[in-house]
Amino acid sequence: MHLEIGPLRVGKPRVGIALGSGSARGWAHIGVLKELEAAGIEIDIVTGTSAGGVIGSFFAADAIEHAEEFAAKYKSPRVTLSYMDFSVASGGLIGGKRFVGFLEEYLPVRKFSELKRSFGVVATDLSSMQEVHISDGALIPAVRATVAVPGFLSPEVFGDYQLVDGGLLNPIPVSLARKLGADIVIAVDLDAHAVREKAEGVTGIMYRTIDTMMNRIRLENFKSHPADITIEPVLRDYGFLDFHRSPEAIEEGRRAARAALPQIRKTLSRPLSRSSRLLFNPGSIPDALRNLAFRSESDRSNKAGAIAQAESSEADSQKQ
DSSP: OEEEEOOOOOSSOOEEEEEOOOGGGGGHHHHHHHHHHHTTOOOOEEEEETHHHHHHHHHHTTOHHHHHHHHHTOOSHHHHHHTOOBOGGGTEEEOOHHHHHHHHHHOSOSBGGGOSSEEEEEEEETTTTEEEEEEEEBHHHHHHHHTOOTEEEOOEEETTEEEEEGGGTOSSOHHHHHHTTOSEEEEEOSSTTOOOOOOOHHHHHHHHHHHHHHHHHHHHHHHHSOOSEEEOOOOTTOOTTOGGGHHHHHHHHHHHHHHHHHHHHHHHHSOOOSGGGEEEEOTTSOHHHHSEEEOOSSOHHHHHHHHHHHHHHHHHHHHO
16 A cells, blocks of 8 residues: 555645444444534545444434434343344344344435535455445445444345455544545544453454454554544443443543544644645555445345446456
């Protein structure tokens, strides 16, 4: 991977926000986004991984209040479990149909093109173990793909690809925000202050194993693709299935965003520098995987056709 200098833009910088993974801690993104809106901070580009992709889709649709309504459904651990359609045969402990049903109920749009802000999510292709960017086509399958934690939620099938949680390779997608044109990127890191207690049970150990890997990758990615500002909600004792604790997480997100406002305003007041015009060029990501688009939520042949077209383009580029 490498960086290239993009064209010089004058005037107002384009502001992007990269919403990180974090399972139930992801509710904090709601508080962050609402506080930034209340403070008059305009966000042009939204990227998200896993839980960040879910909340980011609502914000990009200008419907963050719908995300709060969605969060409010998780009233207790018992209710949370009742929303999970357990189905080991599907390729994960959870099939995901109920989750998709919630998205269909609460998300007011179905296509990326209908969103009010530029938006992209990160997923991981299990076949090639490559990072996948999705910012076009059908929205809900893309959101489901970025949140599909291996072993927990079954993969999202796209042609010959099996797409799972993007946090495996890019937990806080600062690089994708740059790629989509952001001059200034605000990152929301939900893991900076997390306290990881002893893992218990099969699911706890599975998640902790994945979480350990994602945390290491998060730190490495911040070195190669630093954000201009990082917001760090403090969610120390928040378990990965504590979805019923959304009010606490949302309030902590607001507090963390308020604390970052002076730095955000100071950064936005500066003229664009050469470094702020660095554009991400994912040189190691195959062309066929750089930007997939779900063309249909129901017609799998359409998805396969889109993949075939992308692979054909990649083959042509290699011949040249």
